[in-house]
Amino acid sequence: MKKVTFTKKGTKKSGISIPGTQPSTNNGLLLTSTGIPSLDALLGGGLPVGTVLLIEEDHTNRFARIVSKYFLAEGTACNHGIYLITRNEKPQKILLQLPMPTTMEKVSREAGSGEMNIAIRYHDLPKAQKSVADVSRYGHHFDLSKTMDALQLADKEVHSLNLLETIDKEIKDIFRYTLQQIKIKIDTNNYAAPSDTDVGNEKNLNILRVAITNFGSPMWGENDSETAMKINKFLFCLRALARQSLMVCCITIPTNLYTSTQVETFRQLCDCSVELQSFEGKKKNPLYKQYHGLLKMRKLLCLNSLLPYVPETLDFAFELKKTKFVIEYLHLPPDVSDTASRQGVEEIDTNKVSKSSPCGGTTLKKDLDF
């Protein structure tokens, strides 16, 4: 079984170069971008070729869809092959909504102004980093408000598998069928990893990006332990297949439908797992007012080394801006509102309630605030 690995030392082959990929410096891996620069930074530079990324969906599936779209759009921008497998809807619905690549924006660093708003000792320290990655090294930037139409996708290698069509055919095991289709796709195109002896065909190699949306939803099977076992086998074999070919997978699973131990096994069988928890439909903590949800790294990517790449902190939040999807470090802002008391934001409500107390009233509260 071969996996494409790169070593800095000179080997007989000089190394395969595929557009849209970058070799990692210390692990001998070939990294690709997920389309979201901040997510690439969390993964330590990018997603290695031959791995499976698991996105645990938020309960409305709005943001996981956006991540899948970015993943596929990045594939088209790098001229990789993309393969979308869906069972809940027609793949064209997603393929016609891929964000359009834009030119790289210049990120301007705010220069420290001369006025001192904070104490002298903090003046020279850099501002707390909110954004996870300022400039992406090799990914593309996308504009969510614009989509790529069919014309632009016409000359790219776009494949899709609509499993809704197979409901009429009697397929015993939909998971096995899906994996067989993926294998056929790899074998018929140039996505298989090159063997050590075959050096001549390097130029035809390309990466296949497989995205499976809503995997394990009730359309795939009843949410019981038998389906969970089938999913386990599928994930195991998908990882085995990814290791022996030039494939990168991004699977989104609605994990709120499964028990926590089943979800834990899914995580173990994938290489990296990210959970999205959106605030939609829930009371939002005012601290998070600009964010749309929290992002938690559930399993860190640990490949070709003893320990995984760990980002500076493990608390992240994401925000869906008008034109892009951004992941940021979760910093609590300093508490500088007018009604600030020592207790903090959560107890602002109790302060308001006690305004109508007979003795003192609001002015007294203000005087006591030092």
Add this chain to the structure above:
Amino acid sequence: MFTKTLIKKINRCLAEKCLTAELWTLLVWVFLYFSFVHCHVIHNVFISIGCRVFRMFEELNRLAGWSAEKLPDREVIFITDKGCNGTFLLHHFIALYLKAGQHVVLVTVEQSFAHYSVACGKLGANLTKSKTEGKLTHVDMMKAGLNEYLQESSPTDQLSKGFSNKTLEQLNDMIHDLVNSVPVDKKSIVIVDDLSLFLSLGFPIEDVITFYHKMKYITRTKPASFLTVLHLDGSAEDLPTLYPNFSYYGTCELKLEGLESGYSKDVHGTLEVIQKSMKNLRTVFERKVRQYKVTERTLHLFAPGTSKAVL
């Protein structure tokens, strides 16, 4: 007496700033003297330098009483982890055995061979070279499982039927053959990547326990040891019964637990080494608890609460 004359001669040479030839001969005499009389000192010096150069987990070796000379002998070692990932310990054992020139049979279920190759390379062991020399044999269960799932058979497959009800039996037979083919004076270790994964893939627990028992039998009949990993966070319902069975047959447990307070950069968790031995017809468990931190190339162990970040 001899040392005093040597020292006098060296001092005289240095004082007179004489030709280096005489100084060199004196130094050679000193070296030979030490090497013959105090050979164990030099031996230890070289071994400790060697270990540092070879970048193994020396602290773990010291804790468990292992070294390049004293490899685990006929032991059944299992690694359990909860809240953290303990597979980095496998790389240590592979490197330890290959450095000592002994044999390794590596059965991979969770990761590919290339992963082990690169990771052990950081510990100073060259897996591809050992494979060509015949010191390392690799059994690829991932490929076998994939081929069975896709119902393709490949002639280069070692397991003829891939994953089926008989897989663990076939694997056991194959391991038996491989261990039998190891030369008599060499020790070997059989490493199975992740035995608990078989449960998640639908194998009945009895098969897994039988396989484990047969591995124990191998360690009784041959100078071989067995090592596996058991992930305790998992969904198989039978997982809680697997652990007592493992510890019943096992001789050494490396128990890893993540910190209760969550992830920390300086302390990754606690490592407990539990070694079972028979003393005066009684089974004795020796427990040693440490906290650990994994770095790029080694493992740091320290007494609980004495991490460098805390002190």
